[in-house]
Amino acid sequence: MAPVPKTMSGILIEEVGGPEVLQWKTDLPVPELKDGEILVKNEFIGINYIDTYLRTGLYKAPLPLITGREAAGYVVASSSPDFKEGDRVTYLADHSYAEFTAVPDVSAVIVPDDFSTEQAAAALLQGLTALTLIREAAGIKQQLGISQGPFVLVHAAAGGTGLLLVQILAVNGAKVIGTASTPEKLALTKENGAAWVINSKEEDVTARVKEITSGNGVDVIFDGVGKATFDANFDIIARKGTVISFGNASGAVGPVDLFKLTPKNAKLVRPTLFNYITTKEERRAFTEELFELISSGKVKLRIHDVYPLKDVARAHQDLEGRKTTGKLLLKV
Known part of the structure; x- marks a missing residue:
């Protein structure tokens, strides 16, 4: 194996702002390893909404910053x-928008032999997010049949996490309703297991959900959109239902009046993936389940596009402009 260089290419943020603050650099120092770390030469890097939150300053981080998770x-x-050297790995760790990343060993897993490196980069963060939200936040386990599962609404169902939520929920017997903003995205949502789809731009989502559920509402809502959809969730949720707010694609949700929960005895949770996979045992169990779902063909990964690392600003623009379906990747 070739010796590790002293400098590397990567993306540096020196001030928060729009996509223009993502600076392509070719002289960044290669990280030095601490005990319990591995140095990974990245081949494919996953893009996630959290990257945009760190870039804009919605989520605070010390600057200058190499972002990516x-x-x-x-x-x-x-x-x-x-x-050991030569192991093919995928990981969840900071500073991935670069040629090399120092990764704590607890944050990395070996890529299965039947996975490409590209698939591995596309699967981990959004796949584990979807799986842990379903298992932990919603408490949904395997059901005997589609007619026996809960009614579930997935906002922005054609996005990277949305498509994985729809597929895993369908596999587990949920009756899935998905929202999306274009006919193409609606068709994709249906192909991936949604029993009903709603055009969020042209239809009254609340009215359609009540029509589908005979006026009862849905048992669980997965909302990665945030500000634009949040208030309506409490009209759509069923009695004793659960609203899961896990993203801010349209902006952050403001302070919440707890009395919104009272009319339905509803539950509201705002989870983060990393609190569900804190221990090595948790991470291993969820990762093994996710990889098995993909290897078996029950869940299919959709890669929207692969951008060169230096074109990451264009990728952020497409993500924030709702121009994508499925996963965006960067190639080093």
């Missing part, structure tokens, strides 16, 4: 007994 590649140096 997931990637896949191979180990070029290791100070961990669990990994």
Whole structure:
């Protein structure tokens, strides 16, 4: 294996703002390893909405910053007994928008032999987010048949996390309603397991949900949109239902009046993936289940496009402009 260089290419943020603050650099220092870390030469990097929150300052982080939260590649140096040089890995860790990333060994997993590196980069963060939201936040387990599961609404169902939510929910017997903004996205949502789809731009979502559920509302709502959809959720939710707010694609949700929950005895949760996979055992169990769902063909990954790393600003523009379906990747 070739020696590790002293400098690398990557994306640096020196001030928060629009996509223009994502600066392409070719002279960044390669990270030095601490005990229990591996140095990964990234091949494919996953783009996620959290990257835009860090870029705009919605989520605070010290500057200057190399952002990015997931990637896949191979180990070029290791100070961990669990990994060796040449291992193909995927990981959830900070600073992935670069040629090399120092990754805590607890944050990395070996890529299965039947996965490409591209698939591994596309699967991890959004796949684990969808799976943990379903299992932990919603408490939905495998059902015997589609007619026996709960009614579930997925906002922005054609996005990267949305499509995975729809597929895993359908596999687990939920009766899935998906919203999307174009006929193409609606068709894609239906192809991936939604029993009903609603055009969020042209239809009254609340009225359609009540029509579909005979006026009862849905048992669970998965809302990664945020500000634009939040208030309507409390009209759509069924008695004793659960509203899961997990994203801010349209802007952050403001302060919440708890009395919104009273008319339906509803529950509201605002979870984050990393509190569901804090231990090595949790991370391993959810990752193994996710990889099995994909390997078996029950869940299919959709990669919308792959951009060169230096074109990351264009990728952020497409993501924020709702121009994508499925997963966006960067190629190093």
